[in-house]
Amino acid sequence: GAVVSQHPSRVICKSGTSVKIECRSLDFQATTMFWYRQFPKQSLMLMATSNEGSKATYEQGVEKDKFLINHASLTLSTLTVTSAHPEDSSFYICSADTGTKAQYFGPGTRLLVL
Amino acid sequence: AQSVTQPDIHITVSEGASLELRCNYSYGATPYLFWYVQSPGQGLQLLLKYFSGDTLVQGIKGFEAEFKRSQSSFNLRKPSVHWSDAAEYFCAVGTFSGNTPLVFGKGTRLSVIA
Numbered sequence: 098g099a100v101v102s103q104h105p106s107r108v109i110c111k112s113g114t115s116v117k118i119e120c121r122s123l124d125f126q127a128t129t130m131f132w133y134r135q136f137p138k139q140s141l142m143l144m145a146t147s148n149e150g151s152k153a154t155y156e157q158g159v160e161k162d163k164f165l166i167n168h169a170s171l172t173l174s175t176l177t178v179t180s181a182h183p184e185d186s187s188f189y190i191c192s193a194d195t196g197t198k199a200q201y202f203g204p205g206t207r208l209l210v211l
Numbered sequence: 212a213q214s215v216t217q218p219d220i221h222i223t224v225s226e227g228a229s230l231e232l233r234c235n236y237s238y239g240a241t242p243y244l245f246w247y248v249q250s251p252g253q254g255l256q257l258l259l260k261y262f263s264g265d266t267l268v269q270g271i272k273g274f275e276a277e278f279k280r281s282q283s284s285f286n287l288r289k290p291s292v293h294w295s296d297a298a299e300y301f302c303a304v305g306t307f308s309g310n311t312p313l314v315f316g317k318g319t320r321l322s323v324i325a
Contacts, residue, residue, distance in 0.1 A: 140317045141255075143314075200305070200312075
């Protein structure tokens with residue numbers, strides 16, 4: 098089956114620093130990837146849709162200047178949390194569309210901002 | 212826009228007992244339906260999906276789900292629960308449109324007791 102990886106799996110950073118999270122489709126090409134955010138004991142909320150070669154589409158309430166998304170190739174999308182603050186601490190999950198209506202999720206990245 | 216309701220926040224069952232997790236969706240056309248499982252601190256694992264055809268779908272780990280259009284439901288079932296099934300279960304809906312994100316329910320936490 099399709100495999101999606103995320104790196105890092107866990108990151109701790111100081112407030113004010115930036116953190117980059119990578120999402121890779123390992124055995125297929127994904128023109129579209131999605132970034133979700135999950136707070137403890139809550140469901141996944143879509144943050145943005147990442148399209149290869151174009152600007153990401155952000156959901157209402159998500160600051161595009163704070164959550165920078167780059168989809169430079171058909172197998173890689175990155176999410177950069179700029180000037181991270183404690184309230185940005187969360188579980189970030191990406192998914193990739195295989196083009197067959199099936200989405201495969203990465204294992205997630207747990208971000209803790211101190 | 213589509214939406215998903217999982218009426219049960221938390222369910223506790225005895226090991227060996229049968230399980231049914233409820234999921235209702237709202238969407239104007241035929242949806243794509245998914246069930247995912249998430250263990251604590253882990254990413255999402257796809258249990259099963261419904262796109263078309265047979266309304267009873269078999270998944271991994273002995274799970275099955277039945278799509279009932281008249282009830283707008285896609286309930287997940289397992290005839291005999293194992294302690295390792297304890298996790299959070301998410302129902303999600305997608306659409307026929309390509310490259311669209313999934314909309315998730317709030318999840319149902321399953322506890323299994325001896």
